[in-house]
Amino acid sequence: MKDIALHIMDILQNSTRAKATKIELNIEEDPEKDRLTVVFKDNGHGMSEETLQQVLNPFFTTRTTRKVGLGLSLLKQNAEFTGGSLTIESELNVGTIVTVTFGLSHIDRPPLGDVAGTMVLTASAYPDIHFIMNYKTDKIDYIFDTVEINEALDGMSIQEPEIVQYLMEMVRENMMS
Numbered sequence: 001m002k003d004i005a006l007h008i009m010d011i012l013q014n015s016t017r018a019k020a021t022k023i024e025l026n027i028e029e030d031p032e033k034d035r036l037t038v039v040f041k042d043n044g045h046g047m048s049e050e051t052l053q054q055v056l057n058p059f060f061t062t063r064t065t066r067k068v069g070l071g072l073s074l075l076k077q078n079a080e081f082t083g084g085s086l087t088i089e090s091e092l093n094v095g096t097i098v099t100v101t102f103g104l105s106h107i108d109r110p111p112l113g114d115v116a117g118t119m120v121l122t123a124s125a126y127p128d129i130h131f132i133m134n135y136k137t138d139k140i141d142y143i144f145d146t147v148e149i150n151e152a153l154d155g156m157s158i159q160e161p162e163i164v165q166y167l168m169e170m171v172r173e174n175m176m177s
Contacts, residue, residue, distance in 0.1 A: 001074060003113025004038065004102075010071040011040045011098055014120045020095065022130040027115065029104060029137040035084070036102040036109065038065025047090040055088060075100060082106035116171035119144060124159045124167075135175050142174040 001007050008025065015023045040124035047055060056073050076086040082103035087143045089095040103110045113136070123131045123146050133144040149158065149167065156163060 001078070001110070003111045004036075004078075005115045005118045007071070007075045007078070007100075008038070008040075008115060008124065009118045011075070012118070012130075013061075014071070015040065015042035015044050015096070016122075016126055016129065018042060018096065020044035023132070025119065025131075025133045026114075027133070027135045028139030031104060031138055032104075034104045036104045036112075037056065038100045038102075040098040041095065042135070043095040046092045046094050046096055048092055052088060052090050072098075078102070078108075078110055081108040101114075116175055117168050119168045120164055120171055123149075124164045127158050133171075140175065140177050142171075142177070144171055144174075 001010070012023060012025070022043045024039075024041040025144075026037075026039040028035075030037070056076055072086070072088075078103050079086050079100050083106060084101035084103055086098065086100045088096065088098050114134075119131065119133050123129070123144075127146075127150075130148075131144070132144045135142045135144075146158065153163065158164070158167070
């Protein structure tokens with residue numbers, strides 16, 4: 001995948017397929033430690049120990065529509081190319097936590113990409129799921145929370161095209177402050 005936002009979309013989709021009702025995404029850029037850390041946490045149905053042992057195998061998937069599951073294995077490979085890592089913790093009927101670290105300044109680290117667009121479009125596609133994104137750098141600490149957004153919208157739908165466009169612009173601006 002050409003950027004990290006595409007990996008984020010893939011993992012968010014995994015969480016929605018796992019029937020999560022709350023999905024958290026934490027992105028932290030730490031120039032002092034030269035690390036980019038991305039953490040996904042959901043309250044979906046989780047994975048059994050057997051599935052957890054196989055989930056990074058590109059030829060394993062729980063989906064019936066295809067025979068390969070490249071998302072996590074490609075994400076792990078991209079992280080390792082930069083001196084980083086990927087870990088997965090999961091418990092059946094509790095949820096899953098995926099933690100990915102990248103070397104922030106490493107030449108092989110994919111660009112972050114359009115995280116704002118990915119987050120807003122995913123949230124608008126699944127309006128009944130509580131999404132929280134925390135984006136943190138040494139200068140920014142921004143939180144996107146669909147519960148707060150829906151309260152501010154006061155009955156308007158997060159799926160309205162004008163709202164989606166406004167939210168994308170708002171998140172992009174706040175991630176660049």
